[in-house]
Amino acid sequence: MIRSTHLPLLVTLATFVLAYALCASAYPSMLSTRVVANLLTDNAFLGIAAVGMTFVILSGGIDLSIGSVIAFTGVFLAVVLRDTSMHPLLAFALALMITTAFGAAMGALIHYLEMPPFIVTLAGMFLARGAAYVLSTESVPITHEFYDVLQGLYWKDPSGGRFRLIGGIMVLTFLVGILVAHRTRFGQNVYALGGGGQTAKLMGLPLASTTIGIYAISGGLAGLSGIVFSLYTSAGYSLATVGVELDAIAAVVIGGTLLTGGYGYVAGTFFGILIMGLIQTYIVFDGTLSSWWTKIVIGGLLFAFIVLQKGLTWATQARRRTTTGSAAHS
Amino acid sequence: MTHDTGPVLHAKGISKFFPGTIALDEVDLRLEPGEVHALLGENGAGKSTLIKCLTGAYQRDGGSIHLDGQEVSPQSTADSQRLGIGTVYQEVNLLPNLTVAENLYLGRQPMRWGLMARRRMNAMARETLAGYGLDIDPAEPLTAYSVAIQQVVAIARAVEMSGKVLILDEPTASLDRDEVQLLFSVIRQLRERGLAVVFITHFLDQVFEISDRATILRNGRVVGTRVLADVSQKDVVTLMLGRQLEAQVHERKPAKAGDTLIEVDGLGKRGMLEPLSLALREGEVVGLAGLLGSGRTETANLMFGAVPADQGQMLLRGKEISVSTPREAVKHRFALCPEDRKTEGIVGDLSVRDNIILARQASQGWMRPIPRAEVNAIAERYVKALDIRLASLDMPIRLLSGGNQQKALLARWLATNPDFLILDEPTRGIDVGAHAEIIALIEQLRADGMALLVASSELEELVAYSTRVIVLRDRKQVRELAGAEITPENIVHAIAEHDAPTEEVAQ
Numbered sequence: 001m002i003r004s005t006h007l008p009l010l011v012t013l014a015t016f017v018l019a020y021a022l023c024a025s026a027y028p029s030m031l032s033t034r035v036v037a038n039l040l041t042d043n044a045f046l047g048i049a050a051v052g053m054t055f056v057i058l059s060g061g062i063d064l065s066i067g068s069v070i071a072f073t074g075v076f077l078a079v080v081l082r083d084t085s086m087h088p089l090l091a092f093a094l095a096l097m098i099t100t101a102f103g104a105a106m107g108a109l110i111h112y113l114e115m116p117p118f119i120v121t122l123a124g125m126f127l128a129r130g131a132a133y134v135l136s137t138e139s140v141p142i143t144h145e146f147y148d149v150l151q152g153l154y155w156k157d158p159s160g161g162r163f164r165l166i167g168g169i170m171v172l173t174f175l176v177g178i179l180v181a182h183r184t185r186f187g188q189n190v191y192a193l194g195g196g197g198q199t200a201k202l203m204g205l206p207l208a209s210t211t212i213g214i215y216a217i218s219g220g221l222a223g224l225s226g227i228v229f230s231l232y233t234s235a236g237y238s239l240a241t242v243g244v245e246l247d248a249i250a251a252v253v254i255g256g257t258l259l260t261g262g263y264g265y266v267a268g269t270f271f272g273i274l275i276m277g278l279i280q281t282y283i284v285f286d287g288t289l290s291s292w293w294t295k296i297v298i299g300g301l302l303f304a305f306i307v308l309q310k311g312l313t314w315a316t317q318a319r320r321r322t323t324t325g326s327a328a329h330s
Numbered sequence: 331m332t333h334d335t336g337p338v339l340h341a342k343g344i345s346k347f348f349p350g351t352i353a354l355d356e357v358d359l360r361l362e363p364g365e366v367h368a369l370l371g372e373n374g375a376g377k378s379t380l381i382k383c384l385t386g387a388y389q390r391d392g393g394s395i396h397l398d399g400q401e402v403s404p405q406s407t408a409d410s411q412r413l414g415i416g417t418v419y420q421e422v423n424l425l426p427n428l429t430v431a432e433n434l435y436l437g438r439q440p441m442r443w444g445l446m447a448r449r450r451m452n453a454m455a456r457e458t459l460a461g462y463g464l465d466i467d468p469a470e471p472l473t474a475y476s477v478a479i480q481q482v483v484a485i486a487r488a489v490e491m492s493g494k495v496l497i498l499d500e501p502t503a504s505l506d507r508d509e510v511q512l513l514f515s516v517i518r519q520l521r522e523r524g525l526a527v528v529f530i531t532h533f534l535d536q537v538f539e540i541s542d543r544a545t546i547l548r549n550g551r552v553v554g555t556r557v558l559a560d561v562s563q564k565d566v567v568t569l570m571l572g573r574q575l576e577a578q579v580h581e582r583k584p585a586k587a588g589d590t591l592i593e594v595d596g597l598g599k600r601g602m603l604e605p606l607s608l609a610l611r612e613g614e615v616v617g618l619a620g621l622l623g624s625g626r627t628e629t630a631n632l633m634f635g636a637v638p639a640d641q642g643q644m645l646l647r648g649k650e651i652s653v654s655t656p657r658e659a660v661k662h663r664f665a666l667c668p669e670d671r672k673t674e675g676i677v678g679d680l681s682v683r684d685n686i687i688l689a690r691q692a693s694q695g696w697m698r699p700i701p702r703a704e705v706n707a708i709a710e711r712y713v714k715a716l717d718i719r720l721a722s723l724d725m726p727i728r729l730l731s732g733g734n735q736q737k738a739l740l741a742r743w744l745a746t747n748p749d750f751l752i753l754d755e756p757t758r759g760i761d762v763g764a765h766a767e768i769i770a771l772i773e774q775l776r777a778d779g780m781a782l783l784v785a786s787s788e789l790e791e792l793v794a795y796s797t798r799v800i801v802l803r804d805r806k807q808v809r810e811l812a813g814a815e816i817t818p819e820n821i822v823h824a825i826a827e828h829d830a831p832t833e834e835v836a837q
Contacts, residue, residue: 183445185437188428192436195425202423204408204491205437262427 007312008256008305009268015254015301016271019278027285033161035281040167043277045070045229046247047170047270050255051177052221053248054269058181059214060194060261061117065106065124066222067244069099071237072132073226078140078236088146096223102128103219107212121215125245132238139237142230150231166228173221177266190214194261251276254301258309275301338363338398338526339384339415339495345392346379353379355550356393361495361526366517368537368558369530371547372570372622372787377530380547381497385417386410397494416488420500422480424472424487431455431468434487462486462516478509482516489520496520497528502536503623506601514540532623533804534563534826546570564826567621571789571822588612589647591781592750594633597642603628604806605642610750610781615772617796618785619821625805626785627669630754633783634666635659660693662750665743667736669754669785675739678728682720682738683709685727690745712741717767736768744775751775753784757791769795789818801825 023030049066056063073095080091102124109120153165181187189210192200201207230236249259255272257264279297283289339361346354354376361367371377382388384395386404395402397413404410407417424433431452432439440447440454455468462482472480481501488496498517502510517527517540529541537544538558545555546569553569591612596605603625610616618626631637633644635653643650646662653659656666668675676685686709691700700708709723716737720730727738736756743751756768772795776782786792792799799816801809801824809824 179445183448185439185441185446188432188436188439188446191428191432192425195427199423199425202407202417202419203425203436203487204406204411206408262425 008258008263008309009265011305011308012254012256012268012271012275016275016278019275023278023282023285026282030281030285033157033159035161037157037161037163037167039274039277039281040170041162041164041232042280043273044166044170045225045232045241046244046251046276047273048173048228049222049225049244050248050251050269050273051173051266052218052225053245054177054252054255054257054264054266055181055190055214056117056218057249057252057257057259058194058261058264059190059211060197061110061211061214062121062249063103063106063124063215063218063222064118064121064245065102065128066218066225066248067241067246068125068128068132069102069219069222070226070229070241070244071239072128072135073099073223074230074233074236074240075132075135075140075238076236077227077230078142079135081142081144082140088144088150092227095227096220099223099226100216100220103222104212104216106219107215108208110215111208111211117215129238135238136236137238139235139239141235143234147231147234151234166231169224169228173224174266174270181266186210186213191262194258194263196262247276250298250302254298254305256305259306336399337361337396340396341380341384341393342396343393344380344383344390344395346376346383346388347391351550353550354383354390357547357550357552359384359545359552360555361528363524363526364521365542366521366527366529366540368541368544369528369547370537370544370566370570375547375570376550377547378499379550381417381499381528381530384410384495385415385497411488411492414492414494415497416492416495417497417499418481418484418488418501420503422477422484424480424484426471426473428472429469430459430466430472430475430483433472433483434458434468434490436487438491458486458490459483462519463512476509478505478512481505481509481513485513485516485520489525493525495526495528497530499530500532501529502531502533510536532621534566534621535804537566538563562826564823567822567826570621588779591647593645593648595643595645597632597639597644599628599632599637599640602637602805603632606632606800606807607642608800608807608810610783612749612781613776613779614797615776615782615784615795617792617799617816618783618802619789619792619799619825620802621825622787623805624802624825626787626802627754628805629802630666630668630752630783630785633659634664634752636666636668660689660746663746663748664750664752665689665746665748666752667739667743667754667756676727676735679726681724682713682718682727682730683723685738686712686741686745689742693746708745709741712744716741716744716771733768737771740768740771748780750781750783753782753786755786756784757786757788789821792816792821793818 029035049070053063053066076095077091080086081088106120106124109115110117150165154162156162181190189200189205192203192205193207193210197207229241251272252269253259254275255264255268255270257268276298280294283291283293337360341357341359344354344357345352357376357380359380369377369380379388383390386406386409397415402413404413404415428436434455435451440450452469459466459468464479464482466475466479472483485496501513505513520527529537531537541558543555543557544566546553546566548570556566588611590609592610594606594608596607598605606629608616618629620626628637632639633653635655635658638654644653645651651662653662653664677688683705687700687705690708694700712718713720713723718734718737718741720734727735730738753772769791772782772784776795784792784796793816796816797812799811799821800807801811801821803825811820811824
């Protein structure tokens with residue numbers, strides 16, 4: 001049965017299908033597996049970060065720090081691999097630990113000091129970006145044979161598409177994210193927090209561990225995103241990925257998650273990412289359009305989805321009034 | 331009631347202090363298994379403080395709580411839930427974005443291989459809710475169902491999680507009559523199962539309908555525990571209000587009322603106020619009496635359009651008018667001084683002058699600013715007339731004392747030259763001196779030919795200035811007293827008695 005809470009997800013899906021159909025009718029070659037594979041590869045780091053952002057927004061919060069954390073991770077890896085003989089896998093683990101702890105610390109501040117996530121993560125954004133500058137202001141290239149091995153890993157489709165490792169990591173992240181959000185107690189607590197923090201508290205839920213966990217996930221996935229980004233660009237640069245947090249928020253909202261929290265699906269964010277990637281690909285195919293048209297179309301889509309969400313909220317409230325009324329007269 | 335097993339919960343000598351006040355003073359509460367125990371008292375009597383001490387939301391400063399004979403000290407609501415004390419609040423404390431089953435099992439979902447077993451959870455929820463007489467699809471979102479059903483789901487959750495004591499804090503406040511019956515059938519069933527249910531409400535009829543015993547609090551102390559079958563509503567009201575029911579003789583001023591100004595015919599709003607009719611003449615003060623939650627404030631708000639009515643009509647000087655927003659009310663020269671002046675009345679950081687001129691300016695529209703000199707003249711006139719004590723007209727109003735704030739608010743509305751003034755609890759929270767002045771002012775305004783409607787919980791005060799008193803109970807007009815009938819005793823009788831014919835028709 002179709003419920004109104006599913007509607008944003010369905011609209012996202014329909015938008016994706018429609019957008020793809022439009023693209024394919026203009027440029028039939030966009031249907032090739034090569035384009036699909038590139039769509040996944042090019043958006044891998046953004047997709048991974050957007051999974052974390054989905055959890056944050058579902059809980060009614062926001063995380064502005066992820067763009068900086070991605071850049072920090074990239075610079076950290078580049079500097080560590082340049083200056084020490086540490087194996088990249090160990091460096092990865094270290095980076096994930098640092099970013100997860102960073103996210104958890106922000107979550108703790110948000111919960112225990114009852115600070116708005118906006119302010120705390122804004123501070124986190126400056127902190128992480130500043131830390132990246134401290135490590136290096138230059139773009140540091142990464143030249144390690146293990147990176148070449150990882151970058152060389154791909155599965156080649158018979159028709160020519162190369163599905164690379166980092167695209168696979170993104171898809172895997174989404175699958176795990178979907179399971180965690182919808183099939184674990186932690187996931188339910190995230191939704192509960194987004195539905196009403198005070199109520200969730202009165203229902204006896206562990207708010208502290210949930211809030212800290214949410215921002216730890218967001219931080220950790222930003223770290224993973226940073227690793228993927230460094231594999232994608234083979235460099236670490238402190239000026240990279242400025243504003244990626246806003247792209248991630250856009251993907252989450254286009255994916256049908258309510259910005260005020262409580263309603264949405266991790267799977268929706270996946271299609272939000274694909275829609276945004278598709279627009280970019282179309283502009284590349286077209287060749288005559290300025291790449292800024294990507295921003296304009298995404299802006300328009302965001303507006304459309306915000307209006308849709310508001311309309312749905314009104315519709316459910318109206319329905320609630322009528323159901324209450326009919327029960328009273330029965 | 332079974333006495334052989336001993337009390338489920340026994341709170342002894344609970345004390346709770348807040349800076350400057352004693353919220354609870356050695357309160358005892360004894361809950362037997364299989365009883366519905368009402369907790370009664372006026373606002374500020376300590377009911378919610380006691381509940382918060384029991385549920386761990388507050389830490390008690392003295393006394394002990396025994397649950398099934400074991401001493402317990404719940405540290406948090408989650409803690410008390412685990413111990414067996416479940417609470418359901420007036421506002422449904424469930425999550426609107428989750429399904430019924432998810433709400434029911436939040437935090438204790440059935441798991442399989444580390445993942446939630448959703449299908450099993452839905453099946454369990456359906457079975458559990460069937461036990462409460464609900465045949466609903468638990469996979470639907472909570473908001474697909476009415477408030478009453480949501481309330482039952484909240485009860486089911488509390489009982490399934492805790493299962494010894496169920497505290498219902500004003501669960502019926504937003505339910506209508508049929509929905510209340512649905513809830514009561516569930517409560518009766520739980521009583522059969524041997525639960526101890528604490529029932530808190532302002533609706534005395536409901537207390538007598540469902541409860542076995544009642545503990546009555548006043549000013550943080552227990553003034554009595556009664557088996558309700560043995561007492562009348564009047565006894566309970568007397569205990570709650572703490573008034574000696576002696577006839578007080580008041581000098582009645584002859585009602586030299588003028589023409590009829592306002593007629594209200596069947597004004598009401600479903601779930602808020604049952605249809606109410608009254609007529610007000612110029613130079614008349616009509617008092618609204620009743621317990622907290624009886625519909626005093628609701629009546630004031632409906633007549634001012636602060637809450638739009640959904641039935642009935644209003645006539646001003648014989649002509650039908652529509653008052654669905656305060657703006658319209660102000661246009662008809664109505665004025666309302668709300669009950670909670672801190673949140674609904676004063677604008678704390680604005681100057682006294684700006685606060686006084688606010689309503690007058692609003693009624694003129696922002697396009698036509700009142701000249702500065704006139705603003706000063708108006709403000710100074712009322713400051714003088716009402717004897718508002720202040721250092722300067724420019725000081726922020728929040729710095730004034732409660733009584734002076736109240737007078738400044740009155741000045742705000744008097745500055746609009748109203749024909750009809752509604753005062754909701756005009757003397758709450760102000761000192762004795764200012765109290766007398768406000769009463770004198772009400773007298774003065776009446777003598778000048780204004781029509782006033784005054785809602786108050788102070789019976790003596792109502793008796794002092796009202797030419798007529800309308801008594802409300804359970805959001806319904808039950809009596810109208812006039813002339814010599816207006817005594818505190820008669821008002822208490824009317825609040826407590828079961829004599830309104832509408833009541834019998836409705837039941």
